[in-house]
Amino acid sequence: MIFWKYHGLGNDFILFEDLEMQAPTDPEVVRRLCDRRTGIGGDGILYIRPDEEGDAFMKIMNSDGSEAEMCGNGIRCVAKHLYDFAIAPVERMRINTMGGMKEVTVTISEGEVTEASVDMGAPMLDCKDVPMDCEGRFVDRAIEVNGMRIRGTAVSMGNPHFVIFQELSDREVQELGPAVHAHPIFPKRTNVEFVRPRGERLDVIVYERGAGWTQACGTGACATAVAAGLQGIVPLGRNVTVRLPGGDLTINVKKDLAMVRMTGPAVRVFQGEMEL
Known part of the structure; x- marks a missing residue:
């Protein structure tokens, strides 16, 4: 074959x-x-x-x-x-x-x-669409993981993502990736993005559902740009560079959240x- x-x-x-x-x-x-x-x-x-x-x-x-x-x-x-x-x-x-x-x-x-x-397409933000066991949108809200309160935003780009902007040590990130991914609040598990804003560039590492730590995640880059826009970290409606370990993706989220474009x-x- x-x-x-x-x-x-x-x-x-x-x-x-x-x-x-x-x-x-x-x-x-x-x-x-x-x-x-x-x-x-x-x-x-x-x-x-x-x-x-x-x-x-x-x-x-x-x-x-x-x-x-x-x-x-x-x-x-x-x-x-x-x-x-x-x-x-x-x-x-x-x-x-x-x-x-x-x-x-x-x-x-x-x-x-x-x-x-x-x-x-358009991001899905309602908890039932992510899916996530909660009500309404989960934007800059906390879950309990390993005895820590971890704040994040839940976004579906056809698959589930939990985007975290919280300042964390490298050791905490390595421990939290698999722990958040398997948190019971996510019935189908989730991809996890750890983000460090650098002006209008977003530096991201991703723990992928089903694959673990990867060099890049396209849907994760899209979810990150959506979450950053919702939290006022970057403007909506403009190109945003998402830098992953493997390189850069350009993401544009429409102001009305009707569409996300990835290049x-x-x-x-x-x-x-x-x-x-």
């Missing part, structure tokens, strides 16, 4: 053209393939499948074998593959996901996609063939 390796800012994926829906999705096999010592290695697996409404459907499996609703870095990689391999040779495409239909515009250089801009690179690393 042929596969490709892609990454977006170091958030790396195995990709299958799963047009016949025969690629491996068994959690045990997914974990084995994503293992960095004994497998191909990756933060997850992307499956390109047919879709009746869009140019393709993107299925995402995390490296722990769980399924994700949406992946911002992953969808840019899928868009690159769709264009570069003439599956959808258009500069504006529609890619369906469990988190909804996403419109993607690609930037072409020498016949290949170098960058993609994704309309990520960043997508890179194909290699192609291979494997036997299962």
Whole structure:
């Protein structure tokens, strides 16, 4: 079976053209393939499948074998593959996901996609939509974790995020990432963003649901910009640079919160063939 390796800012994926829906999705096999010592290695697996409404459907499996609703870095990689391999040779495409239909515009250089801009849709802020066991919006409110009161803002970008601007030591961040991720207030667990504002730039590290600490998280960058706008840390309606360990994403959140746009690179690393 042929596969490709892609990454977006170091958030790396195995990709299958799963047009016949025969690629491996068994959690045990997914974990084995994503293992960095004994497998191909990756933060997850992307499956390109047919879709009746869009140019393709993107299925995402995390490296722990769980399924994700949406992946911002992953969808840019899928868009690159769709264009570069003439599956959808258009500069504006529609890619369906469990988190909804996403419109993607690609930037072409020498016949290949170098960058993609994704309309990520409107953020969901009501607790029931995150989901989170609370009422109304959870903006700059506290939860109890490891005996500490941790303030954050809950945002769904098709998947759940808890964005923390609180000043914390590196040790506290390393301990709180997995603890917040598994907090019982999040019935489906959550991604966790730790943010340090630097003027209109936001420096972020992310503990991803299903993958742990990663080099970058596209939906996490979007959720961070939304939370920062809601808390008055950065202005809404303007481009904001979100700096992740793997590099920068440009995020624009409309003033009325009707849409979030994410722009960043997508890179194909290699192609291979494997036997299962």
